[in-house]
Amino acid sequence: MTSTALETVPATLRDPMLPRAAVIDAIKQETHDVGTFTLRLDEEPEPYAFRPGQFNMLYLPGFGEAAISISSDAEERDTIKHSIRFVGTVTMGLSRLRAGTEIGIRGPYGTAWPIEQARGRDLVLVGGGIGLAPLRPVIHHVLRHRDDFRKVTLLYGARSPGDLLYAESFEAWKQAGIDVHVTVDRSEDSWKGVVGVVPLLFYRIRIEPKETVIFTCGPEVMMHFVAYEALARRVPKESVWLSLERNMKCAIGVCGHCQYGPLFVCRDGPVISFARMEPYFNREEY
Amino acid sequence: MNQARPKVAVYKFSSCDGCQLAILCLEDELLTLAEKVDIANFLEARSRVVDGPYDITFVEGSITTEEERERIQRIRENSKYLVAIGACAVSGGIQALRNWIHVDAFVQAIYATPEHIHTLATSTPIADHVHVDLELSGCPVNKRQLLTVIASLLRGRIPDVPPYAVCIDCKLNGTPCVMVAQDVVCLGPLTRTGCDALCPSFGRGCYGCFGPSDMSKPETLAEHLKGRRTATPEIIRRLRGINGWSPKFRAATEKLEKTTP
Amino acid sequence: MLPRVSATVAIPKPDLQQVFDNLRGSRLRLIGPTVVDGAIALGEIERTEQLPIGWSDEQQPGRYRAKHGAEKTYFAFNVGPHSWRRFLHPPRLTLFSAKANGKMTIEHDGEEPPRYAFIGVRACDLQAIAVQDRVLMNGSYRDPQYVARRSNAFILAVNCTKASSTCFCTSMQSGPRVTGAFDLAATELPDVFVLDVGSEAGSQVLEGTSWAPANAFDVGRATEAVQKAERQITREVRTDHLGSLLFEHLESPLWKEVSGRCLGCGNCTMVCPTCFCTTVVDTIDLSGRSERIRVWDSCYTTDFSHVHGGNIRPSLRARYRQWVTHKFAAWREQFGVSGCVGCGRCITWCPVGIDITEVLKAFRSTGVK
Amino acid sequence: MTETAAAPRVIRVDALSRIEGEGGLMVRFRDGEVEEVKLDVFEPPRFFEAFLRGRHFNEVADMTARICGICPVAHQTSAVQAIESALGVNIPAGIRTLRRLLYLGEWIESHALHIYLLHAPDFLGYESAISLAADHPQLVERALRLKKIGNELIEVLAGRATSPVSLCVGGFYKTPAKSALLKMREDLTWALEAAKDTAVLVANLTFPSFEADYELVALSDPSEYAICAGRIVSSRGLDAAAVDYEKHFREVQVEHSTALHSVRSDSSSSYLVGPLARMNLHRETLTPEAAELAATCGIQWPSRNPFHGIVARAIELVHACEESIAIIDRYEQPPAPRVAVEVREGEGCAVTEAPRGMLYHRYRIDRNGLVEEAKIIPPTSQNLRRMEDDLRLLLPGIAGQTDREITARCESLVRSYDPCISCSTHFLRVRIER
């Protein structure tokens, strides 16, 4: 019986909520509450490819799923890296796993950093805490294609020196021609660097507003001040890109949790321009 | 809780035994449970008692005597993870209704030699006395929720007990709202889910066995009920049921009392 | 001989049973209105006697009464506590089960989704189905369960011949006359059903009935009956620039005022025929097996807006605002239609009777200034 | 065990296990003679009768369900029937039958729990059913399934087994469709067979030879095994209407117990209620298969051996399954779940047979429908005095044994009563002092 004039659908539509299996190849403890998981996927059912800024849903049976950005090199095809902060049900469950265990994965999802927009211009990456994870694929890209960009700057901060992610790579990044500025909220005796919140690092660099593209990821208040500093330096709203975080249950735009005004963060984000976000961004409890 | 067989203890304070019975009512899982954990101290079920410390301790009942007040301290010291189970342990239970009356007079009335009856003036929840790691509300607790808590702890997952109101489950079940369709007073919008919206499915109003939901607004419902011609004393009585002593219901009723002549 | 698609025919009312039988003969499960626990709800039916014959309803903010009368009407009531999304997008659905033992073993029972015939879909609800189609079936990802249930569903729509006090479909351009995709659309008259044939399938199920082309008199009476319903509608929402009005007033004190009366129970979202939000619950048992179960969620629950580090919308004010701005503002940007179809359920089934049309009116008057 | 002339030998069980609620036992011997026996009830009083005052009669069933997690149906039934009597409400036969079915569900659940999980381990030499399961898994699985079927019967009728929600003054909030009950039939048919096997199993246990001269008291009804109503009869000739309960029984306080003890008003002597009393008094009203088993199981009825309580319970379990099936087969969903109730001033009481014995509730209702006075006498407080008497009789015969053996025997005797201490509200540790 054909009814109600609807198009016909294939009988077996693959359920987009079904994860595929991935093996944990290695786990590297980055800080006291962050670990980087290296995952390996079978080529089946299809080879895996992502763009910097996108994320996966990681699934641990009996615990649930969590949205985690991909923090590895997009041009390195055989493995995927995720830096995970252990904060709640799923991530704590993941923290107990060992290499060799299989977990579930769906993805990649979401929008990517608009690297093309930065090509031939200055790129400023601004990260806070775990927010450096989704920026790292951009750094990998810059390292591979340094000549595509003019000045590349990383402004990064964490709560304390012990919370700094990927600290062992900072030197190599500097060598490769990235201007790295690091700050911490709270210093410790051994800390010789800058103390203060991330947006303050803007006072240490010079910005050519028309020629600069900014990518930022971190706590919402931090991004708010990053946008503020950028706009104060006349960087156009269209050149400031944020990576947002919301509760997510499906990552495919049907569960409703990640709504942010008219946007679904999973579908229209997580990477989105400040120009698009401005009417809704940082409104009290929105 | 990574060691081979965690030691589990079950203790009773002032209560009806219904919540610890929920463990025995896990008929399909009881024997598996006894394999996965060492039921080391559970007087209602077994005579053998293995000394603590215990990995998981379930405490049923409220504190109503001096002896209980002391005993809960010792139990806490002997327990790694303490779960308060049931309305008595979480909010003082139905016997906390005595907190608004003078039991002394009553003791005089029932007992010929009242001096032999030792009781505190109030019935209070476990968390008023010691640190509680997890509270599982309900009168009685839902055995599925209880099983989820145990299985979660065994697998190292933070137990997840939904805090929202009964209304949501009532709607999931498709039960037509008894308050709207039958003019029955229902505490569902104030009460934490866990019972699977049982009372409305029997055509009657929820009476609050699971205590307040995370954003329970008893005053707001009370205002509305007054407008619907429900007398204030009745509203007070309804809120002062199984979980009357829970801070939210208690505050609302005491406020209502002040505003009624 | 069967009528052509887009023909208008009339059948004697008892012939509806023949239509039911034909549908059941095509292995469809009939879902229709039936009296359950004091309300006209949706349930599985087989015979026309199970319809609420002689029943009507009376709806007001926070109040619903099903009433039995003397007349042998089949559809003399409006939408009830259930909507069709219970069947197209079920409240609880097991996605798959998994076993954790170092390996990921996923079991996904490929059970055939049920094939339904919906009896008595009202104009607003038909519009609501179209709204959910856009969310669950026309985006870049499609929910296979929804797609299967929806594509197989037969729709016998019904034009409303009375309206409840809480209806405002006229404002939302969704009723009371059925428009959009249906197989059959009926208008009930005292003696006959006047049917618009909307599809080949709609025509086929008239097999064996004593259908006849509707005469002008019947068509006239049917039109008049629906117009009568339209005249009964008193509630109204002005929809022009409604979205921008609300977005401009995200920080209005009105939110706090209304949410002060709100219980935060979420009933408004649960009865709404277009709300689509779901969460996923992971069960866990002693054997190490777990299930992932998709469950309707509501933007009123605190867990809904929970992220690590706190809650995005800790206050009820913010959650109430999320509901209203999603329905009336964001939805249009997201899916190109209004998220509200004017069925009035959220008004009737709000236990404290908060009336969305009044709330919007209040915004309108601040908006105009 | 060294015994000096001066120091008494004391045996204490601080907290009795495998019973419901908390109590202890203390036995003191002096010069080899039993000097004192005390069943300590330190379960704190919960003051139901106090806070029921001022509540509306419609709330009483929900509140009294919380007296006991194991026999809430018993409390609810006694409560609603007492109130119905106060308000002059007549309950149609169909609803009364449904209440009986609900009550039978509780008997099945409670008896299965007691027989297998609480008492049988004593006879089979295990400390618990959990250890028993290691050697005899099929026994414990049978027990659990029986118990579950009892619970499910309650759930179909009233939502949940602990604090059920459907019983109310006037009837039920909702009655089940016949189809819902028929779903239970297959399980109950299995349960009937399992109950029969259980009866044979327990009748063949080895029982201590011990007898006492009881006044047995139970509800009686010539037409059926009395549960929800009947006259109060005893083996010593008492035959009274339920309303005269308080004329024939009274409560006394003892120092070591928060539970009051019930005694006969005239003689101040103890009496026995519960399965053994019921079986002894009116076996003739058992269902056919239960009656057949009672006659052939090898126990001589009437029996005055309290340890035979487990057999009586098993035969009642057979009865409960058998009668449940019969009720389900005859069941027609009543036209209305409850009858209209008009508020009026009044006083009423009801006696029903809880799994553990007679349960008395009395209420006085004022003209606004609020409770003015409530009185609740649970079976365990009626049996407490009798338990102490039994222990006093039992001990001289076993005084020569070790403390461990004495303790075990005493505990088993107490368990044979299936005491429910939480239930005796105003109501175990064993202490033996020698």
Ligand SMILES: Cc1cc2nc3c(=O)[nH]c(=O)nc-3n(C[C@H](O)[C@H](O)[C@H](O)COP(=O)(O)OP(=O)(O)OC[C@H]3O[C@@H](n4cnc5c(N)ncnc54)[C@H](O)[C@@H]3O)c2cc1C
């Ligand atoms: C697009 C995107 C990319 C992301 N990328 C990364 C990434 O690369 N790395 C990363 O570490 N994270 C990332 N996140 C964040 C990550 O998704 C969350 O931290 C993760 O979902 C937490 O899941 P969980 O189950 O472990 O925690 P949850 O159990 O959801 O808990 C989160 C937090 O809430 C607390 N909590 C839990 N339940 C409650 C409750 N009922 N009441 C109060 N508090 C509660 C927990 O203690 C914890 O602090 C990303 C998020 C998004 C949306």
Ligand code: SF4
């Ligand atoms: S918002 Fe209210 S009126 Fe609009 S469609 Fe939803 S339930 Fe109906």
Ligand code: SF4
């Ligand atoms: S966000 Fe709220 S209003 Fe929008 S679809 Fe979800 S539950 Fe409905």
Ligand code: SF4
């Ligand atoms: S139904 Fe009413 S009270 Fe409940 S959340 Fe909606 S508006 Fe608030």
